[in-house]
Amino acid sequence: MKHFFLASILAGALALPAYAADYTIIAPANPGGGWDQTARSLQTVMQKEGISGNVQVQNVPGAGGTIGLAQFASQQKGNPNALLVGGYVMVGAILTNNSPVTLNDVTPIARLTGEYEAIVVPAASEIKTMADLVEALKKDPGAVSWGGGSAGGTDHIAVGLIAKAAGVDPTKINYIAYSGGGEALAAILGSQVTAGISGYGEFESQVKAGTLRLLAVTSAERLPGIDAPTLKESGLDVVVENWRMVAAAPGLTDEQKAAVSADIEKLAKSAGWQEVLKTKGWQDTYLAGDAFKEQLSKDVSATEAVLKDIGLVK
Amino acid sequence: MGTLDFLLQGLLVAAQPMNLLYALIGVTLGTAVGVLPGIGPALTVALLLPVTYQLDPGGSLIMFAGIYYGGMYGGSTTSILLNTPGESSSIVTALEGNKMARAGRGGPALATAAIGSFVAGLIATLGLAFIAPYIVKLALVFGPREYFALMVLAFVTVSSAFGDSTLRGLTSLFVGLTLACIGIDQLTGQARLSFGVPDLLDGIEVTTLAVAMFAIGETLYIAAQGDKGPDKVEAVRGSVWMSSMDWSRSWKAWLRGTVIGFPIGAMPAGGAEIGTFLSYATEKRLSKHPEEFGNGAIEGVAGPEAANNASAAGTLVPLLTLGLPTSATAAIMLAGFQQYGLQPGPLLFATNPQLVWGLIASLLIANFMLLVLNLPLVGLWVKLLTIPKPWLYAGILLFATLGTIGANPSVFELGMLLAFGLLGYVMRVFGYPIAPVVVGLILGPLAEQQLRRALSISQGDITVLFTSPIAAVLLVIATLAFVVPLILRARGRGEVLAQLAASED
Numbered sequence: 022m023k024h025f026f027l028a029s030i031l032a033g034a035l036a037l038p039a040y041a042a043d044y045t046i047i048a049p050a051n052p053g054g055g056w057d058q059t060a061r062s063l064q065t066v067m068q069k070e071g072i073s074g075n076v077q078v079q080n081v082p083g084a085g086g087t088i089g090l091a092q093f094a095s096q097q098k099g100n101p102n103a104l105l106v107g108g109y110v111m112v113g114a115i116l117t118n119n120s121p122v123t124l125n126d127v128t129p130i131a132r133l134t135g136e137y138e139a140i141v142v143p144a145a146s147e148i149k150t151m152a153d154l155v156e157a158l159k160k161d162p163g164a165v166s167w168g169g170g171s172a173g174g175t176d177h178i179a180v181g182l183i184a185k186a187a188g189v190d191p192t193k194i195n196y197i198a199y200s201g202g203g204e205a206l207a208a209i210l211g212s213q214v215t216a217g218i219s220g221y222g223e224f225e226s227q228v229k230a231g232t233l234r235l236l237a238v239t240s241a242e243r244l245p246g247i248d249a250p251t252l253k254e255s256g257l258d259v260v261v262e263n264w265r266m267v268a269a270a271p272g273l274t275d276e277q278k279a280a281v282s283a284d285i286e287k288l289a290k291s292a293g294w295q296e297v298l299k300t301k302g303w304q305d306t307y308l309a310g311d312a313f314k315e316q317l318s319k320d321v322s323a324t325e326a327v328l329k330d331i332g333l334v335k
Numbered sequence: 336m337g338t339l340d341f342l343l344q345g346l347l348v349a350a351q352p353m354n355l356l357y358a359l360i361g362v363t364l365g366t367a368v369g370v371l372p373g374i375g376p377a378l379t380v381a382l383l384l385p386v387t388y389q390l391d392p393g394g395s396l397i398m399f400a401g402i403y404y405g406g407m408y409g410g411s412t413t414s415i416l417l418n419t420p421g422e423s424s425s426i427v428t429a430l431e432g433n434k435m436a437r438a439g440r441g442g443p444a445l446a447t448a449a450i451g452s453f454v455a456g457l458i459a460t461l462g463l464a465f466i467a468p469y470i471v472k473l474a475l476v477f478g479p480r481e482y483f484a485l486m487v488l489a490f491v492t493v494s495s496a497f498g499d500s501t502l503r504g505l506t507s508l509f510v511g512l513t514l515a516c517i518g519i520d521q522l523t524g525q526a527r528l529s530f531g532v533p534d535l536l537d538g539i540e541v542t543t544l545a546v547a548m549f550a551i552g553e554t555l556y557i558a559a560q561g562d563k564g565p566d567k568v569e570a571v572r573g574s575v576w577m578s579s580m581d582w583s584r585s586w587k588a589w590l591r592g593t594v595i596g597f598p599i600g601a602m603p604a605g606g607a608e609i610g611t612f613l614s615y616a617t618e619k620r621l622s623k624h625p626e627e628f629g630n631g632a633i634e635g636v637a638g639p640e641a642a643n644n645a646s647a648a649g650t651l652v653p654l655l656t657l658g659l660p661t662s663a664t665a666a667i668m669l670a671g672f673q674q675y676g677l678q679p680g681p682l683l684f685a686t687n688p689q690l691v692w693g694l695i696a697s698l699l700i701a702n703f704m705l706l707v708l709n710l711p712l713v714g715l716w717v718k719l720l721t722i723p724k725p726w727l728y729a730g731i732l733l734f735a736t737l738g739t740i741g742a743n744p745s746v747f748e749l750g751m752l753l754a755f756g757l758l759g760y761v762m763r764v765f766g767y768p769i770a771p772v773v774v775g776l777i778l779g780p781l782a783e784q785q786l787r788r789a790l791s792i793s794q795g796d797i798t799v800l801f802t803s804p805i806a807a808v809l810l811v812i813a814t815l816a817f818v819v820p821l822i823l824r825a826r827g828r829g830e831v832l833a834q835l836a837a838s839e840d
Contacts, residue, residue, distance in 0.1 A: 079744075084519055084536035091533050092745070117524045118536060166792045172524030197788050198522050210657065213478035214792065226679070227657070300675075333524055 043075040046104045046267075047097075049089020049111070055220075056086065058301065059134065059265050060106045066293040072284050085114025085171070091122040097270040101277040104130075108265035110174050112324050116334050117173040128269040128278060129317055131285050131309035134298065135264040138179045138239040139221040139249070143212045144232050151237040151255035154216055155187045162193035168205040168214035172198040173333050175263040176205075176218045178324060179239055181331040186257040191330040209233065220263055221247065222302045264306055266313075282309060342464050345692030349700050354397050354693070357390075358701045361398040362708060365405020369425075370413050376406030377664045380671070392675040393690055397697040399671055400651075403664050404456060404701050407607070407647045408709065411448040411640055416441060416719050417731050419550040423541045424607035424643040426773055427615045429549055431628065431635030438631050441717040443577045447585045447633055448640040449709045450577075454586075455593040455641035456702040459648030462597055464695050467652045474602045474653060479789035480800050482602075484809035486782035489609055491813045492616035493774050503767050510758075511775020514539050521784050522791070534747040541608075543739055544776055547752045548769045550735040552759020554728045559760070576713075585637040588618050592641030599642075600649020607646040608777050614642035648698065655679055655691060 044067065048060035057080060064076040081089035086107055097103035105127060115123050142148045148157065158165045162184065169176030177198065181191040197214055199205035206224070209217035210232060217224070217233070221244075227233040235249040239261040243251060252259045269281045288294055289307040298305050308316060328334040348354065368379045380399050390398075410425035415432030428448065435444040462470070477485075490508075517528045518538030529535040577585070595617065596610035618638040619628045628635055654665045657679075672679050677687060684691055722730070739752050759769055786800075793799035801807050 081743075081745075084533065088533055088536065118519065118526060118533075120533070163794045172520075172522055177524075195791060195794070197791055198524075200521060206657070207475060207653070208478065211475035211478055226683075 043077075044073050044102050044104055045077045045079060046106060047089050047093050048078055048080050048106050049086035049093070050080065055136075055263075055265065056106045056108065059108075059267075062294075062297045062301070063104075063106070063267070063288065066288055066291060066297060067284075069293050070288065070291045072287055072291075084118055084120075085174070086111040087114050087118050087120040087122070090115070090124075090127065091120065093268075094122045094126040094271055099272040100270045101273055101281060103270045104281070105268045105270075106265065107268055109263050109320065109324075110171075112321055113173045113175070113178060113328060116325055116328050124268070124317065124321070127271050128273055128281075129313060130267050130269050130278075130282055131289065132264050132266045132306050132313050132316070133285075133289060134301075134303040135262045135306035136220040136222060136303055137244065138176065138218055138261050138263065139224050139228075140183075140236045140238075140252075141209060141217045141224050141228065141233040142215070142236060143209060144234055145212065146215075146234065148216070148236070149234070151250065151252070151257070154236060155183075155255070155257070157215070158184065158187055158189055158194075162189050163195050165216065166195045166197050166214040167216055167218055168197050168199060168208045169218040170199060170205060172196070173328065174198075175220075175261065177331065177333075178327050179218055179259070179261040181327045182259045182261060183252065183257055185327070185330060186252075186259050191327070192332045194331070225302070262304075262306070265303075266317075285309070338465055341688060341692045342696060344689070345694075345696030346699070348393065348689060348693035349397065349697035354394055354697060355700065357394045357398040358401045358697050359704060361401020362405040362408075362701050362704050365402035365407075366409035366412075366705070366708065367405075368402070369406035369409020369411075376403050377667055379406070380664055380667045392672075392677060393693050396668070396671060396690070396694050397701075399668050400694060400698050401701040401704075403647055403668070404644070404698065405705060406664070407644050408449070408452050408705050410643075411452070411636075412445065412709075412716060413734075415444045415448065415636070416716060417550065417727075417734070418553050419731055419735055420542075420545050423545060423773075423777065424611055424646070425640075426545050426549075426608065426770065427611040427639040428636055428643075430615070430770055431632050434629070434631035435633065435636065436717070436720060440631060440633075441720060442713055443581045443633060444631075444636050445713045445716060446577045446710065447581060447637045449706060449713070451585065451589040451592065451637045451641040452644040453702055453706040454589045455596065455645040456648060456705075457699065458590075458593045459597045459600075459645040460695060460698045460702065463648050463651055463655075463698075464692075467656050470598060470601045470649070470652050471656045473598065476805065477602055478803070479785045479792065480803055480806045481809070482785040483782060483789055483800065484806035484813070485609075486778055486785060488809050488813040488816070489612055489778055490782065491817045492620075493612045493771070493778075504771050507762065507767050507769070507771035508775045511772040512779040513775075514544065514772070515776045515779030515783075521780070522787050532747075534745060538780070539751065539776060540743065540748070541773065541777055543743075543748060543752055544755050545773050546735045546739060547755030548759035548762075548772060550731050551752060551756025552763055552769065554732055555756060555760035556763045557724065557728055559764075581633055584624075584633050588614075588634040588637035589641040591617060591621075592638040593645040595638075596642030596645030597649040600646025601652040602649075607643045607650075609781075610642040610646045611639035612774060612778075614638040651698075655683060655694075 046060045046063055048057040050056040060078045064078050067073045067076050081092050089105065090107065090111065093103065093105045107124070112124070114120070140151065140154070142154070148154050154165070167180045169180065177196050180194055180196055184191045184194045197208070199208060205217055205219060206227070208214050210227065221238060224233055224235070228235045237252050237255050238244055238247060238249050239252055239259060241251065241253065241260045267285060269278065273281070286309060295305070325334065349358070364379060365376055368376060379402055383398070407424065410420060411428045411432065414420045414425040414429035415436050418429050418433040420426045420429050432444045432448065435441060515538070517535055519526050519536050526536055592614045595614045596607070599610040599613070600607060615635055615638060618634040619625060622628065622632060622634050624632060650665045654669060669679060677683065677690070736749065736752065739748055762769060789799060790797070801810065
């Protein structure tokens with residue numbers, strides 16, 4: 022059955038040799054999420070900028086992207102026209118799910134975008150600053166409930182890092198996982214949880230409308246146009262960035278790798294892509310080649326350490 | 336300007352020829368994808384996002400809303416005629432609707448679904464226009480403990496409404512609950528019952544289970560009976576249209592369905608399915624003809640269909656007022672807004688009134704189009720049933736398989752479809768109801784997560800579950816719903832129920 026499936030894909034690939042520069046982008050998530058949006062933005066810009074004539078996006082959802090990753094690594098091996106979107110959440114998911122396929126089994130090409138986390142409380146909350154929140158956390162870690170995205174994801178990791186930096190036992194944090202930033206937002210607005218943590222974009226309109234109070238952002242320096250201190254200013258040495266990347270299939274020749282890298286570089290530098298970054302509120306974090314590889318392995322080991330601290334990875 | 340002025344202005348925007356065209360494309364596409372199992376409005380909108388990048392924001396959002404409404408409607412057609420729910424929100428429709436279709440009353444079933452959807456869509460859209468801010472406040476009051484109480488209520492009413500033997504109904508429900516445990520636990524990120532199979536990490540897809548249980552199970556059951564099959568399908572008996580009796584039995588169900596569906600759709604953790612379950616249970620309890628439930632009661636189609644359309648409008652309440660998507664389709668529509676640099680939220684009504692009111696007005700128009708599009712087709716649809724059985728069921732198999740593969744192109748998913756189809760067949764043979772399995776899969780994780788969230792927030796204090804007034808009221812209703820039938824049974828009315836059970840498949 023599996024061979025038949027592979028064979029049909031192979032036959033399909035052989036039948037269309039004229040369109041060598043066509044890309045298939047795998048978004049390892051359901052339509053609507055960050056990876057899906059990244060994949061579909063890539064599709065739009067690649068076609069608009071003439072990098073590729075025909076780009077298809079395919080959603081392979083599940084398990085923090087590890088299902089899509091596993092399928093991509095096995096089915097697209099040696100295919101220079103297949104791309105996979107991934108990111109920081111995948112790094113965590115590989116560890117927590119004990120995924121047999123890791124990022125070592127694909128060919129990471131470049132980091133493309135990033136989004137910083139924001140820590141908010143409802144406008145009516147007694148907590149006014151990050152220092153207040155840290156104080157409450159130190160007094161009784163269990164009494165501070167944090168609403169955020171899925172367990173072991175970027176939001177959860179950031180809370181673990183904050184606790185650790187504040188000198189609180191990270192296993193004691195009371196993290197309430199919601200299936201997405203949206204559902205968490207309702208819990209925060211309804212004061213069901215003490216504080217909320219998610220990508221800044223999820224909270225932006227509420228912060229502007231004054232229904233949520235922005236305590237801090239997780240960037241290294243203050244973000245332009247956002248009136249909030251960094252965690253560093255609040256005395257916590259924590260920087261968290263939810264980055265997204267694009268990877269190519271395993272088993273490519275050096276020439277094929279170079280061709281894909283060149284296409285992605287052209288994309289990242291294009292006016293169309295810069296426009297997308299602006300409308301979506303994503304930071305441009307383009308990083309490719311050896312510098313990206315180095316950063317990636319640093320992120321993997323740092324994530325493993327914090328997940329162990331929280332107790333999600335043994 | 337008052338709400339009415341804004342709405343009239345919105346109608347002017349929506350009535351522009353181009354916008355009318357977008358709405359028409361939207362509802363037609365939506366109906367088509369709603370008919371196909373597995374391919375839902377969410378995927379369609381996602382596919383269209385890059386295409387609509389060049390259009391103006393108003394036009395493309397109007398089209399997306401049309402797809403959403405159309406999808407909610409289209410799912411009912413296959414549910415009723417082929418017992419193959421296209422969307423998880425039309426699962427309940429299949430229960431009574433398909434029985435009606437087999438008794439030659441497919442026409443009235445389709446008509447009550449169409450008109451019910453229209454009525455509910457109309458009322459709920461007006462509700463969206465006039466009372467959205469209040470509904471949002473109500474929805475935000477619902478925290479984990481209130482949701483948990485709501486789930487308890489749903490479990491109690493639903494498990495007593497489906498199936499006629501409580502033991503068999505509960506058995507089916509627990510099969511569903513067990514299936515619901517498969518996959519990564521939302522709160523801790525740990526895998527459960529996945530046996531190291533990566534495809535199981537994300538749990539079992541509701542539509543896969545529903546299509547397998549209903550369509551594949553049914554097909555196997557029919558095939559196993561060979562030519563001796565007892566139920567001779569009559570395409571049309573009596574009028575294709577609704578009789579005055581049908582009307583008088585439907586209209587209250589439509590209104591009740593709307594009232595149940597709209598607020599539940601507006602809740603962040605609600606979802607269209609829960610509204611349809613509660614509506615079905617309500618109709619069964621209030622009906623003057625409870626004996627017809629399970630054999631094709633028109634209220635059982637009218638109520639849930641109204642509820643699922645009303646909840647589609649309800650979903651737009653938190654999306655437009657809070658920027659909070661409560662369904663997959665809404666999440667992609669949010670991405671659609673962002674594509675134009677618009678951030679739905681408390682400020683959207685103030686910063687882009689033209690767009691918002693144009694959207695709301697176009698929903699009214701899309702709703703009307705759906706009715707015009709679908710009512711005349713009822714006569715044509717019911718002809719489907721005159722197709723010879725082997726062809727019809729072969730078609731259903733193909734349809735179900737294609738839909739599943741389309742939604743998730745994996746061999747494993749197809750294997751699950753067949754395995755659950757076998758399970759559905761076995762359950763049919765031994766007389767276990769099918770619906771509670773699907774209900775368990777949908778409600779189980781919600782109930783579990785909300786309970787654990789509530790306890791986690793209270794740091795293990797169980798009393799927190801009863802101390803909120805809303806939760807307490809819901810739990811009291813649930814207790815009554817559980818105890819009253821027991822008392823009735825004890826007083827001898829149970830015999831009637833038992834007799835009904837015996838005549839059930």
